[in-house]
Amino acid sequence: MNKPAIDVLGIGNAIVDILSHEDDAFLAARDIPKGAMTLIDEETAAQLYSEMGAAVEISGGSAANTIAGIASFGGNAAYTGKVRDDQLGEVFAHDIRAAGVQFNTPPATTGPSTARCHVLITPDGERTMNTFLGACVNLTSADLDEKAIADAQVTYLEGYLWDKEDAKHAFRTAAKMARAANRKVSLTLSDLFCVERHRTDFLDLVRGNVDILFANEAEIMALYEVSDFNSALAAVREDCEFAALTRSEKGCVVVNGAEVFHVPALPVEKVVDATGAGDMFAAGFLFGLTNGRDVENCARLGVLAASEIISHVGARPETPFAELAHKHGLA
Amino acid sequence: MNKPAIDVLGIGNAIVDILSHEDDAFLAARDIPKGAMTLIDEETAAQLYSEMGAAVEISGGSAANTIAGIASFGGNAAYTGKVRDDQLGEVFAHDIRAAGVQFNTPPATTGPSTARCHVLITPDGERTMNTFLGACVNLTSADLDEKAIADAQVTYLEGYLWDKEDAKHAFRTAAKMARAANRKVSLTLSDLFCVERHRTDFLDLVRGNVDILFANEAEIMALYEVSDFNSALAAVREDCEFAALTRSEKGCVVVNGAEVFHVPALPVEKVVDATGAGDMFAAGFLFGLTNGRDVENCARLGVLAASEIISHVGARPETPFAELAHKHGLA
Numbered sequence: 001m002n003k004p005a006i007d008v009l010g011i012g013n014a015i016v017d018i019l020s021h022e023d024d025a026f027l028a029a030r031d032i033p034k035g036a037m038t039l040i041d042e043e044t045a046a047q048l049y050s051e052m053g054a055a056v057e058i059s060g061g062s063a064a065n066t067i068a069g070i071a072s073f074g075g076n077a078a079y080t081g082k083v084r085d086d087q088l089g090e091v092f093a094h095d096i097r098a099a100g101v102q103f104n105t106p107p108a109t110t111g112p113s114t115a116r117c118h119v120l121i122t123p124d125g126e127r128t129m130n131t132f133l134g135a136c137v138n139l140t141s142a143d144l145d146e147k148a149i150a151d152a153q154v155t156y157l158e159g160y161l162w163d164k165e166d167a168k169h170a171f172r173t174a175a176k177m178a179r180a181a182n183r184k185v186s187l188t189l190s191d192l193f194c195v196e197r198h199r200t201d202f203l204d205l206v207r208g209n210v211d212i213l214f215a216n217e218a219e220i221m222a223l224y225e226v227s228d229f230n231s232a233l234a235a236v237r238e239d240c241e242f243a244a245l246t247r248s249e250k251g252c253v254v255v256n257g258a259e260v261f262h263v264p265a266l267p268v269e270k271v272v273d274a275t276g277a278g279d280m281f282a283a284g285f286l287f288g289l290t291n292g293r294d295v296e297n298c299a300r301l302g303v304l305a306a307s308e309i310i311s312h313v314g315a316r317p318e319t320p321f322a323e324l325a326h327k328h329g330l331a
Numbered sequence: 332m333n334k335p336a337i338d339v340l341g342i343g344n345a346i347v348d349i350l351s352h353e354d355d356a357f358l359a360a361r362d363i364p365k366g367a368m369t370l371i372d373e374e375t376a377a378q379l380y381s382e383m384g385a386a387v388e389i390s391g392g393s394a395a396n397t398i399a400g401i402a403s404f405g406g407n408a409a410y411t412g413k414v415r416d417d418q419l420g421e422v423f424a425h426d427i428r429a430a431g432v433q434f435n436t437p438p439a440t441t442g443p444s445t446a447r448c449h450v451l452i453t454p455d456g457e458r459t460m461n462t463f464l465g466a467c468v469n470l471t472s473a474d475l476d477e478k479a480i481a482d483a484q485v486t487y488l489e490g491y492l493w494d495k496e497d498a499k500h501a502f503r504t505a506a507k508m509a510r511a512a513n514r515k516v517s518l519t520l521s522d523l524f525c526v527e528r529h530r531t532d533f534l535d536l537v538r539g540n541v542d543i544l545f546a547n548e549a550e551i552m553a554l555y556e557v558s559d560f561n562s563a564l565a566a567v568r569e570d571c572e573f574a575a576l577t578r579s580e581k582g583c584v585v586v587n588g589a590e591v592f593h594v595p596a597l598p599v600e601k602v603v604d605a606t607g608a609g610d611m612f613a614a615g616f617l618f619g620l621t622n623g624r625d626v627e628n629c630a631r632l633g634v635l636a637a638s639e640i641i642s643h644v645g646a647r648p649e650t651p652f653a654e655l656a657h658k659h660g661l662a
Contacts, residue, residue, distance in 0.1 A: 020429075021649075054399070054426040054647055057388035068385070087418040087444070091388060098351075098385040113418070316385055318352075 005279035007075040007290035009152035012063025013136040013160050013161045015115040016088045020055040020118045037129040037191045045132035045328030058314035059095035063158040065276045065315045069283025071100040072321040078102040078148050082139040088114040108138045125271030140166045141173040150181035153290045162198045186212035190220040212242040214282045244285050263299040266307040276315025280305035338406040338621035340483035343394025344467040344491050347419045351386040353451040368460040368522045376463035389645035390426035394489040396646045400614025402431040403652040409433040409479050413470040418440045419445040429497040437545040439469045443564045456602030471497045473505040481512035484621045490521035493529045516640030517543035543573040575616050585630045594630040597638040607646025611636035
């Protein structure tokens with residue numbers, strides 16, 4: 001059988017990040033939960049932006065970052081997500097296409113503007129996200145490209161989609177389409193609060209509809225409502241073919257049936273900006289998995305990509321991952 | 332006499348930079364002169380953007396960068412420049428205000444969109460600029476704030492303004508207003524090709540209307556049509572009270588009447604992106620001059636600011652200059 005035309009098709013919220021450096025007092029004064037993603041409305045976004053320091057704009061969006069990362073490894077990648085026909089929408093579309101990703105979702109011509117995520121980077125390199133979903137609310141099942149889903153080895157979905165009704169429906173439809181084409185479905189749990197908001201639905205999904213699950217330690221424990229990591233590990237191995245679980249500086253653990261792989265994190269001189277670490281871990285792992293690598297190699301590629309992204313501002317690769325993989329003997 | 336309310340008021344083209352990394356072949360294939368600023372129309376800009384790699388958006392504009400730099404040193408700074416009422420215009424206005432700069436120019440509500448400069452960074456750290464002036468064409472004398480000009484010790488003008496008729500008129504009017512208020516006028520020659528385009532006018536200005544002139548080696552030699560730096564130096568000392576001339580890795584030379592000061596460049600680990608080096612030199616120098624520093628100290632502040640800006644992507648300070656000056660014993 002020929003290799004499918006697409007390695008991974010990602011579906012997610014199409015967002016431009018607005019990144020500034022702020023201190024912990026800035027978060028505390030506004031009751032913004034550090035390290036989390038908080039949804040905000042347009043008015044709150046305008047207020048927050050007016051209070052933030054000078055910023056930098058870089059394309060973002062969790063699944064979009066992952067897909068750009070897969071393309072950076074040399075993978076065949078496609079993306080579905082909704083922007084508006086405004087300047088930031090053009091920025092998003094330009095950047096994902098320039099990364100080598102197939103992106104054909106038509107922009108909305110009415111309704112809210114392109115989504116922005118106000119990313120506050122604290123001196124410790126941690127990022128705290130405040131997202132105005134804007135045009136993402138207009139993503140519907142009609143935007144799904146059934147042929148692309150059927151052509152993709154993996155359809156990758158971000159948990160954040162679950163926050164809007166139409167997107168949730170599109171999410172479910174996409175998973176069904178992938179299943180019908182005998183392809184794999186992958187999900188990232190996205191964020192601790194996102195898991196708290198949608199635990200029952202996420203558990204339903206994970207039990208029978210997700211082949212490859214990504215989560216960090218806090219998210220997987222919240223999903224199963226357990227207080228230790230090993231209990232979460234025992235639970236998830238019953239539910240998914242692969243669970244790739246990240247533990248920040250402790251590296252990652254991948255469960256595949258009876259097998260468990262531990263891969264340590266790579267040393268990083270200084271964590272400049274943690275934005276995109278989880279997204280890039282998924283990029284490396286999914287690139288490996290869809291290109292015939294063994295599970296441990298997949299995990300190493302994920303760790304490598306994560307280590308690159310946290311060494312600079314922004315959640316898109318600055319050094320091509322293919323080059324990096326070659327340098328680290330992982331090509 | 333009390334210190335005037337504003338140290339420096341800058342007037343310039345209000346631009347958002349779109350920065351990507353490209354190789355030299357990318358420039359060669361498009362006949363783009365390396366290291367220069369080329370004016371392009373909207374169609375050419377759209378074509379170039381579609382061919383550029385994934386990019387980052389950061390507020391720019393030569394005089395705007397300088398003014399943001401002065402504020403970063405702790406100076407009182409104001410800026411006049413024209414954006415449109417679009418998303419990139421909001422980005423520009425946000426960033427300059429967040430830097431602590433007084434910025435009150437109303438955005439245009441019709442006409443071309445906010446100006447973009449497509450900055451192509453080559454592996455050697457050199458930047459090549461391709462500017463669509465957009466809404467900047469709508470800057471007119473009506474946008475000048477006569478009270479602010481009268482309140483500013485120095486009115487700082489960029490040579491780039493000379494590329495559009497209305498802006499040129501505004502430039503001349505601003506210089507006259509500053510003179511009438513018994514304040515100083517400062518000019519940067521901006522770019523070698525800009526000097527070639529406007530040599531006669533620039534010479535007229537420099538001879539009698541400019542107190543503080545900024546230029547690099549190539550620009551000052553082109554202005555006086557001489558082939559060696561010392562001849563240019565001899566010429567400019569007759570024309571301006573201060574001439575601050577930058578020579579890249581050779582540092583800078585400042586001429587003030589009979590006195591000449593040489594200040595070496597600071598060692599930089601790696602030139603990541605040369606965008607804004609000249610702008611930041613002017614920032615340090617003008618901050619010093621308007622805050623009672625001696626000429627050599629002014630030059631050292633300029634060199635310090637330039638060394639910070641070339642060590643990262645983008646032309647706005649990442650480390651507060653006041654902090655940097657303190658660390659280097661220049662506070």
